[in-house]
Structure formats: structure tokens, C-alpha cells
Amino acid sequence: MIIAQISDTQLTLDAPDSDRRMRDFAQTIADINALDPAPDVIVHTGDIVHNGRDDEYAQAAAALSKARAPVFVLAGNKDNRANLHAAFSAGGYLASESDFIDYAIDDYPVRLIALDTMSSESNKGDFSSEQIGKLIDLIDAESKKPIAVFTHHPPFEVTVGPDRLHFETPQTMARLRQALQHSGRVVAVFSGHVHRAADGHVGSIRATVMPCIATTLRRGHYPPLMRIRPVYQIHRFDPVWGFATETRIVGEQPMAS
Ligand SMILES: [Fe+2]
Numbered sequence: 001m002i003i004a005q006i007s008d009t010q011l012t013l014d015a016p017d018s019d020r021r022m023r024d025f026a027q028t029i030a031d032i033n034a035l036d037p038a039p040d041v042i043v044h045t046g047d048i049v050h051n052g053r054d055d056e057y058a059q060a061a062a063a064l065s066k067a068r069a070p071v072f073v074l075a076g077n078k079d080n081r082a083n084l085h086a087a088f089s090a091g092g093y094l095a096s097e098s099d100f101i102d103y104a105i106d107d108y109p110v111r112l113i114a115l116d117t118m119s120s121e122s123n124k125g126d127f128s129s130e131q132i133g134k135l136i137d138l139i140d141a142e143s144k145k146p147i148a149v150f151t152h153h154p155p156f157e158v159t160v161g162p163d164r165l166h167f168e169t170p171q172t173m174a175r176l177r178q179a180l181q182h183s184g185r186v187v188a189v190f191s192g193h194v195h196r197a198a199d200g201h202v203g204s205i206r207a208t209v210m211p212c213i214a215t216t217l218r219r220g221h222y223p224p225l226m227r228i229r230p231v232y233q234i235h236r237f238d239p240v241w242g243f244a245t246e247t248r249i250v251g252e253q254p255m256a257s
Contacts, residue, residue, distance in 0.1 A: 001109045001237040003148070004032045004039040004069065007192030008212030010078060011059050012050035017216040021050075024215050024230045024250075025063045031250040032232070033068045039234065040108055042069050045192035045210070046076025046152030048084065057087035074114045075101045076152035076193060077123040081116075100131055104138045110187075110237050111142045117153040117167070125153025125167040125193075127176050135179050139186065146187040148235070148243070149180060154191035156200040156207045161219060166193060177203050188243045190235060196220040197231075197247065208233070208245060 009025045012018050032042060044064070049056035064071045073088050075081055085097045093103055100116040115135065119126035127135075139147060153166045155176045167173045180186050181203045189207040196219040198209040210233040212218050218231070230250045235243050 002035075002037060002039040003112075003190075003235040003237070004035070004042045005045060005150075005190050005210050005233045005235060006032075006042060006213050007045040007152075007210050007232075008047040008076070008195060008214060008217065009044070009060065009063075010047050010050040010212070010214045010217060011056050011063075013053075013055060013059070015050070017214075020216050020228075021214045022059060022063070024213050025060070026066070027250050028213050028230045028232055029063055029066050031248070033066070035234070039069050041105075041112070042067050042071045043112070043114070043150050043190070044071065044073045045150050045190065046074040047078040047192065047212075048073060048076070050078055052078065052080025052083055054083045054086065057083050061087045072105060072112065072114060074150055074152050075116050075118050077118055077125075079118065081118065100128075100134075102131060102134055102138070104141065109145060109239070111145050111147045111185075113138050113147055113149045113186075115149060115151045117151050117155075119168055122168060125151070125155070125172070127155075127167070127172055129175075132175055132179050135176075136182055139179070139183050142185055145185075146237070146242075147185045148188045148190065148237075149186050151189065151191045153193050154198070154200070154207065154209045155180070155189065156202045158194055158198045158200060158209060160198050161194055161196055163194075180205060188235070190233075194219075206243065210247075
């Protein structure tokens with residue numbers, strides 16, 4: 001199974017780099033469409049738009065409609081649940097509008113679980129006790145396949161960048177860490193939000209952060225030729241070896257199959 005992860009496109013209509021962000025998004029989708037072998041799914045780990053506005057979501061939905069693989073989206077701190085729901089409810093995988101955007105996808109050799117870590121208080125992550133109970137139910141519903149979990153905010157200590165903890169409290173991270181390790185079926189956690197690549201662990205589970213698609217918002221050092229080229233990640237799952245992650249620079253030569 002091949003998962004293409006994209007994140008933090010942060011589309012906006014009225015910033016000096018609005019056109020650049022739209023181009024980064026469109027070029028990334030075109031690059032994913034040209035992959036051989038093609039990915040089975042594309043997961044957008046949130047901060048789809050910058051201000052949560054419905055006109056921004058219209059642009060994002062138009063960009064994602066060009067994708068050949070099925071697309072699943074998460075909510076990030078820049079998103080707006082109601083507007084995100086309105087833009088993407090046609091996919092049929094989002095729960096009702098009033099709920100957290102937590103869901104599971106069962107159509108693949110790996111069960112995918114998407115978590116809503118938006119906080120009403122700040123840009124940092126949150127995860128309520130109610131959601132913990134639901135997460136454990138989503139994990140327990142799987143008795144055979146491995147599970148990959150997607151979150152916008154990384155639920156582990158990120159050792160690069162100025163901020164090491166991206167949740168409001170360490171207690172919330174501890175609760176989430178415990179829940180994720182609950183049955184031993186979760187084999188990977190994939191996140192965004194930090195705008196630069198990072199690796200870590202949630203307890204014993206491998207966890208990664210991908211850089212952001214918007215090149216003008218990306219952090220970390222890139223050579224001059226790469227400054228206008230978005231970077232995304234491809235996670236390949238093999239039943240024997242588990243997940244392996246490849247970082248892909250948009251516009252590079254096609255991957256060897
Ligand atoms: Fe974010």
C-alpha cells in the first residue's frame with residue numbers, strides 16, 4: 001500500500017504569496033498523479049487553508065479534485081470545522097457537521113485513522129477525553145490489520161525547531177500516547193503542523209512530521225534551487241517490513257518502481 005501525505009497548504013486569497021501557495025498545491029497534486037506506481041490514497045494532514053474561509057476551501061477542493069487517488073483530509077489549527085465539512089462532505093467519510101473530524105478508513109491493507117487535534121483555545125493541539133474513548137473504539141474495531149494514525153499536531157516531542165511540544169498540555173499528549181499504544185495495532189503516526197521534517201516516537205510507535213507544501217512557509221534550510229519546489233512524503237507499507245517513508249521533491253525524476 002502506498003500513501004502520499006501532503007500537509008499545510010494554507011491556501012489564502014489575499015496574501016502576497018497567495019498565488020505561490022496555490023501553485024505549490026497544484027504542482028504537488030500533479031506530481032502525485034504522475035507517480036508510478038500510483039499511490040492508493042492521498043492524506044492531507046490539515047491546515048488546508050489559512051483563514052478557514054469558504055472561498056479558500058473552494059480553491060482547495062478544486063485543487064484536490066484533480067487528484068487521481070482518493071483523498072482524505074484532516075483539520076488543522078488554521079481550519080474551520082464547519083467550512084471544511086461543507087467543502088469535503090461529498091466524500092462521505094466525514095461524520096456529521098457538529099462532530100470532531102475523527103474517522104477511520106477501512107478499504108486498504110492498513111486501517112487509516114484520522115484524528116481531529118484542533119483546540120478552541122489556541123494554535124496548539126488538544127484531544128478531549130470524549131475523543132480518547134472514541135479513538136480506543138476505532139482501534140479496537142480492528143482485529144487483523146495494522147493501523148496508521150494521522151494527526152495535524154504531532155503527538156510526540158519534536159526536537160527540531162523552537163517548540164518541542166505542540167499540544168496545550170503534556171497530560172493531553174500522555175493520554176493520547178497511552179490510547180495510541182492501547183492494542184499494539186498502531187504501527188505509525190503521520191503528522192504535519194511544524195512546517196519542517198521531523199522523526200520521533202509515540203511510545204514505541206514510529207512517528208514522523210512532513211514539511212509543509214507551501215514553500216513560502218516552509219522552515220529549515222533548503223538549497224536555493226529547491227526553494228520553490230514543494231516537498232511531500234510517500235509512505236509505503238509492506239506486510240513484512242512495515243512502513244518506509246520517502247521524501248519526494250516535486251518535479252524530480254519519477255520514482256523507480
Ligand atoms: Fe498547524
